Amino acid sequence: MTRSFFRLVFPAMLALALSGCSGAGYVAQSLKGHAGIMVARQSVSKLIADPTTPEGLRAQMTSASDIRQFATDELDLPDNSSYRSYVDIGRDYVTIAVYAAPEFSLTPLVWCFPVFGCVPYRGYFSRASAVKMIRELQQEGLDVHVTGITAYSTLGWSSDPLLSTMFTQDRTYLASLVFHELAHQRVYVNNDTAFNEAFAVAVEMTGVRRWLNAAGDAAGIARYEKGLERNAEFLALVAKTKSELAGIYAGSGTADRKRSEKAAAIERLRARYRRMRDESWGGYDGYDNWVEGPVNNAKLAATSVYNDLVPAFLRLFDLCSQDYPRFYTAVARLGRIAKDDRAEALMSAGSCE
Structure with missing residues (x-):
């Protein structure tokens, strides 16, 4: 299993509050997409109890129900109606995320919304709307990742x-998604996607470990830990490339020279990955699609948003004696610190208090 880099906080209900900064079309597709999903919901408990439910779906719902209860009972995540219903959306993804960054910068563009704050992506239920935005961004000369x-x-x-x-992968993947998304409901800080996503990833990782241990699934634990190890090694490759690119962009070369050196750095990333895959990973190809697809500043920046602060949150979790209520309280406290000082306060924390 490859842990997904990207999930969205996408509060379509808040689209009612969006101002002209996002456009009427964006609001309309948000409301239509989210409303369509909400109308199609089916109760998980009723699907399990219904004798006409296909056995495969009943098994999925039973697993999901157990995972959802574990989230509340053992991880102190919200005990509400989220993830207690089900929708078959009939496609491979629910939304399309669009990220953008300048050609010679690793700092992603951000879009701001009333109440919700600023995020480094735009989420679309409508493919046509996403394509329109992608074209507009590319016409501005920006790197775009979709x-x-x-x-x-x-x-x-x-x-x-x-x-x-x-439900496209195994139960561990499902658990990681449920724990991650519920973590956003537990603590969320406006205008700081890197903080919010790294926190949710930390809850996801520690939660999955606790869930697998509670189930006594030694084989599952081994697979999960191996996946995390590969993920860390892959992110180290990405970090190396980002460092190289930052040096290129800060240099005094011409635009053409920077463009050429940028392309060479990305090819070095691909070469390093293939060597690691073939020599260290025994041919494991779970990251092939990411590497062999288009790689640009927007894609690299988006990856950083979800991962750079995770080690600091895991350390804070340990400082809180792996006690989730204490951890959430500590994270919420950090969330009240001014944004410019927040990441440093997290990384330098010496205790849970």
């Missing part, structure tokens, strides 16, 4: 359902 999203959160503003896209 990815399909399997799960999203409305931060508890609505009863988020389980989606068929969340």
Whole structure:
């Protein structure tokens, strides 16, 4: 299993509050897409009890119900109606995420919304709307990264359902998604996506470990830990490339020279990955699609948003004696610090208090 880099906080209900900064079309597609999903919800408990439910679906719903209860009982995540219903959306992803960054910068563009704050992506239920935005961004000379999203959160503003896209891999993948999305409902800080996503990834990782241990699934634990190890090694390759690119962009070369050196750095990333895959990973190809597809500043920046602060959150979790209520309180406290000082306070924390 390859842990997905990208999930969205996408509160479509808040689209009602969006101003002209996002456009009427964006609001309309958000409301239409989210409303369509909400109308199609089916109760998980009723699907399990219904004798006409196909056995495969009943097994999925039973697993999901157990995972959802574990999230509340053992991880102190919200006990509400989220992820207690199900929708088969009939496609491979629920939304399309669009990221953008300048040609010679690793700093992603951000879009800001009233109440919700600023995020480094735009999420679309409508493919046509996403394509229109992609073309506009590319016409401005920006690097653009586009990815399909399997799960999203409305931060508890609505009863988020389980989606068929969340069942494309094994139960561990499903658990990681549920824990991650519920974490956003537990603590969320406006205008700081890197903080929010790294926190949710930390809850996801520690939660999955606890869930697998509670089930006594030694083989599952081994697979999960191996996946995390590969993920860390891959992110180290990405970090090396980002460092090289930052040096190129800060240099005094011409635009053409920087463009050439940028392309060479990305090819070095691909070569390093293939060597690691073939020599260290025994041919494991779970990251092939990411590496062999288009790689640019937007894609590299988006990856950083979800991962750079994770080690600091895991360290804080340990400082809190792996006690989730204490951990959430500590994270919420950090969330009240001014944004410019927040990451440093997290990384330098010496205790849970």
